[in-house]
Amino acid sequence: EAGVAQSPRYKIIEKRQSVAFWCNPISGHATLYWYQQILGQGPKLLIQFQNNGVVDDSQLPKDRFSAERLKGVDSTLKIQPAKLEDSAVYLCASSLIGQNEQFFGPGTRLTVL
Amino acid sequence: SQQGEEDPQALSIQEGENATMNCSYKTSINNLQWYRQNSGRGLVHLILIRSNEREKHSGRLRVTLDTSKKSSSLLITASRAADTASYFCATANDYKLSFGAGTTVTVRA
Numbered sequence: 368e369a370g371v372a373q374s375p376r377y378k379i380i381e382k383r384q385s386v387a388f389w390c391n392p393i394s395g396h397a398t399l400y401w402y403q404q405i406l407g408q409g410p411k412l413l414i415q416f417q418n419n420g421v422v423d424d425s426q427l428p429k430d431r432f433s434a435e436r437l438k439g440v441d442s443t444l445k446i447q448p449a450k451l452e453d454s455a456v457y458l459c460a461s462s463l464i465g466q467n468e469q470f471f472g473p474g475t476r477l478t479v480l
Numbered sequence: 481s482q483q484g485e486e487d488p489q490a491l492s493i494q495e496g497e498n499a500t501m502n503c504s505y506k507t508s509i510n511n512l513q514w515y516r517q518n519s520g521r522g523l524v525h526l527i528l529i530r531s532n533e534r535e536k537h538s539g540r541l542r543v544t545l546d547t548s549k550k551s552s553s554l555l556i557t558a559s560r561a562a563d564t565a566s567y568f569c570a571t572a573n574d575y576k577l578s579f580g581a582g583t584t585v586t587v588r589a
Contacts (some may be wrong), residue, residue, distance in 0.1 A: 467572055
């Protein structure tokens with residue numbers, strides 16, 4: 368079974384630039400999560416989708432971050448404009464509806480200079 | 481804010497020894513999960529313990545949960561070099577996870 372796919376794996380940008388990350392969840396997983404993991408910390412949930420609807424985006428900095436999951440499968444997370452403090456690993460995870468275990472992708476390491 | 485706090489922050493042991501790490505949390509939970517993260521990679525689910533369970537085993541892993549003290553422990557027995565990783569506890573409510581900052585475990589050959 369293929370795992371959660373993410374791209375790119377690494378990205379370096381300058382502050383005030385824009386960046387987008389892509390995630391393809393495990394086939395059949397209706398729930399998709401985006402997490403931000405700053406160095407030395409645990410992952411922090413940014414947004415949770417169920418199919419193409421947003422379940423929770425309470426910790427998403429909506430002035431600069433946006434995410435979509437238009438067809439209920441893959442998802443894109445965008446940052447515009449990026450700040451230095453956005454340097455982190457962005458993790459995508461997916462799960463079956465009603466299941467507690469989440470399956471994580473390898474993450475995208477973002478460096479903002 | 482993060483729900484769980486792991487202790488210790490870092491742990492270094494000899495191959496074959498046991499490793500124990502603890503997690504404390506603040507609010508009520510549906511379940512508590514432990515995940516492992518190898519350097520530069522995503523998280524891997526290890527084990528889940530429900531709020532009405534006190535102990536659970538999976539291979540060389542043993543997890544305990546004390547809801548009265550709002551704490552959990554993860555024991556890895558007979559550690560191997562491949563166990564070198566960061567370990568995170570995550571409290572779950574309504575299928576949303578809140579992670580602690582993790583314990584970094586180094587297993588020396």
